[in-house]
Amino acid sequence: MKRVFGIDVGGMSVKFAIVDETGTIIERWSVPTNLADAGSHIPDEMISSINEKLASSPEPIVAIGVGIPGPVNGEDAVRAVNLGWGNMPLGNILREGTGLPVALINDANAAAVGEVWMGGEGSVTGNSIFVTLGTGVGGGIIIDGKIVGGDHGCGGEIGHIPVVAPSERVCGCGNVNCLECYASATGIIKNANELAEKAGEERRFTKGEEIFEEVKQGGATATAARDMTVDYLARALAGIMATVDPSEVIVGGGLSGAGDLLMVPLAERLERYVFPPMRGCYTLRRAALGNEAGILGAAYQALQLV
Amino acid sequence: MKRVFGIDVGGMSVKFAIVDETGTIIERWSVPTNLADAGSHIPDEMISSINEKLASSPEPIVAIGVGIPGPVNGEDAVRAVNLGWGNMPLGNILREGTGLPVALINDANAAAVGEVWMGGEGSVTGNSIFVTLGTGVGGGIIIDGKIVGGDHGCGGEIGHIPVVAPSERVCGCGNVNCLECYASATGIIKNANELAEKAGEERRFTKGEEIFEEVKQGGATATAARDMTVDYLARALAGIMATVDPSEVIVGGGLSGAGDLLMVPLAERLERYVFPPMRGCYTLRRAALGNEAGILGAAYQALQLV
Incomplete structure (x- = not known):
């Protein structure tokens, strides 16, 4: 059974895994x-870590998939x-350094x-939308x-869909009122504090968890x-969904992590906003994998190469 | 050079063309x-017209592409x-009736x-968005x-992207405030009449052309x-664009048809709303083909089969 490296390059650590065709993580380190x-x-340290593992692995490992915190254009990050990188020809560097x-x-x-x-279900078919609500x-x-990687490495940048809102919030990207100004972990705090201020309340929220704790208590x-x-x-x-019609x-x-407190009203x-012919024709679910998703996705991309 | 049928089934007429690999229309009829x-x-009449042409054509015609005014799921309309069709297994019917x-x-x-x-430029590569502003x-x-056909035949139904608006307009789909309630030929008339009423004007608009005529004169x-x-x-x-990152x-x-009066402010x-890394990285242009676009697109799909 084929094995590949799935790698997730983050600002704090580079996470490595050896993953097989069934998505089983054989080994992991960072x-x-x-x-x-x-x-x-970073690239040379990645090569050292990969080559060390290649030398000691009892089974061949045949390709490398790498998740990058930024846009990807073919072989280049x-x-x-967050890594300090401008254009970094990482694909080429890793290939030359490892032969994979x-x-x-x-x-x-x-x-x-x-x-x-x-x-x-262990396969990647049809059309899906994934959204991650973090910072x-x-x-x-x-x-x-x-x-969909996109023609300029910006596919799936759905946090930057413009929204129409009564207030003006400047996004990290420089635009005003991107989706992530309202629907991220920081966005929901802004929502709550804006509403608290309007309601003449003194207190301010600093964490999403506080907000969902109060939602549970019925706080207005x-x-x-x-x-x-x-x-x-x-x-x-x-x-x-009207654009790509996913399942x-x-x-x-x-x-x-708020679970039903978020997912049920969502x-x-x-169902109210979706194009009516799609109503009831799709599943909405919470992500199941947590931090492993990135490593596994990178491994999946590597498996497509071999 | 390969030739195919490109067909556009409309509520008034079924348009046929014989198209070659370079996109040249050899012959057309309806x-x-x-x-x-x-x-x-309709399917039997299409078969008659196709078989008649197959019998008389000096060159072989090797596949059929058909544009349908509704969702498509694999081989079925x-x-x-507008045609009165429920589920119509048109692909199968035409294949059995013509052998193509x-x-x-x-x-x-x-x-x-x-x-x-x-x-x-005579090729279909990379990522593109096409929007048609009609009724x-x-x-x-x-x-x-x-x-992107979509998992339920609803890919590209971008007229039904929900928008946030001060008024409530019921869309033909049953939802409230779809994009097409504001950005179609009928939507712009609603915009104008709503604004005229607010301004205490008596007159009402009935055509998009009137509106653009007044835009040209500087009418507020x-x-x-x-x-x-x-x-x-x-x-x-x-x-x-933030979702699929097109060129x-x-x-x-x-x-x-309003030309620069629409395209320049658009x-x-x-440029103002797009995700900043994409700024200047895409072309925006008017459609060039008019009514032929559908026939040619259907022919292109047919050419992918052979």
Whole structure:
């Protein structure tokens, strides 16, 4: 059975795994991300770690898949700000350093592929939407079983879908009122504090968990903040659904940890906003894999090479 | 050189063409659409017309592509309301009746493929968005050179992206405030009449052309109506662009006949709303082909079979 490396390059650590065709993780390890000198040592340290494992592995490992925190253009990581990288020809460097074929993929896209693959039924087919609600909002779009990387490495950047809102929130990208200003873990806090201020309340929220704790108790401000997040998210997802007509919508990231408090109203709103012929024709579910999704998605991309 | 049939089934006529691999239309004809008996005679009449041409053609014609005014699921037209069709296994019927392989495609999707193919550089590669602004708003999404048909035949139904608006307009689909309620030929008239009423004006608009005539003269109400259409359209397109990251955005349909009066402000708004890394990385253009787009797109799909 074929084995590949699935790698997730993050700002804190580079996570490695050896993964087989069934999606089983045979072995995993990680090394701290070396951010010195604009991240320029990262590729060589990856090569060392890979070659060490190749030398000691009883079974051959035949390809490498790497998730990158930034846009990917073919064999190049284009701009991974958290690593200090400008254009980094990582695919070529890793291939020359290890002799293995290399697939690069954006990390949110890798998580999408991983979730559809191993969070689901063990195959990647048809059309799926994955959205991750963390500090920002990321995502991945899968069409006919393939991730949409985009013509400029920006496929699935659904956190930057513009929304219409009464307030003006400046997004990290520089635009005003992107989806992630309202539907991320930080967005829902902004919702809650804006509503608290309007209601003349003194207290301010600092964590998503506090908000969902209050939602559970029936708190009006927290519930309204949750509903605001759900409404923007449902409209955006309904828009994406009208565009690509998926069978599956998966919600991951920290905010999805709220479980039914998020997913039940989201399901209700999504059914309201979705193009009527699609009503009842798709599944909406929480991501199942957590941090492993990225490694598995990267491994899946590697398996497509061999 | 390979030749195929490109067919566009409309509510008034069925348009046929023989098209070669270079996209040249060798011959074209049409027959009135027979809507009697819930459109049940249409497939047989198509077969007669195809077989007649096959018998008389000096060159072999090797496949059939058909654009359908409704969703397509594999070999079936699922629900073509204007033809009276429920589920119609058209692919199978035409294949058995002619002996040729058959590709079915939704008509707006066919127009998208045709525009990218022959309205552009003669090839279908990469990612493109096509939007048609007619009575409604339709479209087609092309990813890696392939049309996104969708898991339920609803790919590219971008007229039904939900928008946030101060008024409530019920869409033909049953939802409230779909993009096409604001950005279609009928939507812009609603914009203008709503604004005229608010401004205490007596007159009402009945045609898009009147509105653009007044925009040319600097009329405030008409300009505001145009800007409303442009704003909703630009936000929706920017959202789709954040999702699929195309190189090309094409605008067709009756409203695109307004030319620069529509396209110049649209280009400006789109640059404002698009995810910043994509700024300047895509082309926005008017559709070039008019009614031929659908026939050519259907022919292109047929050519992929042989």
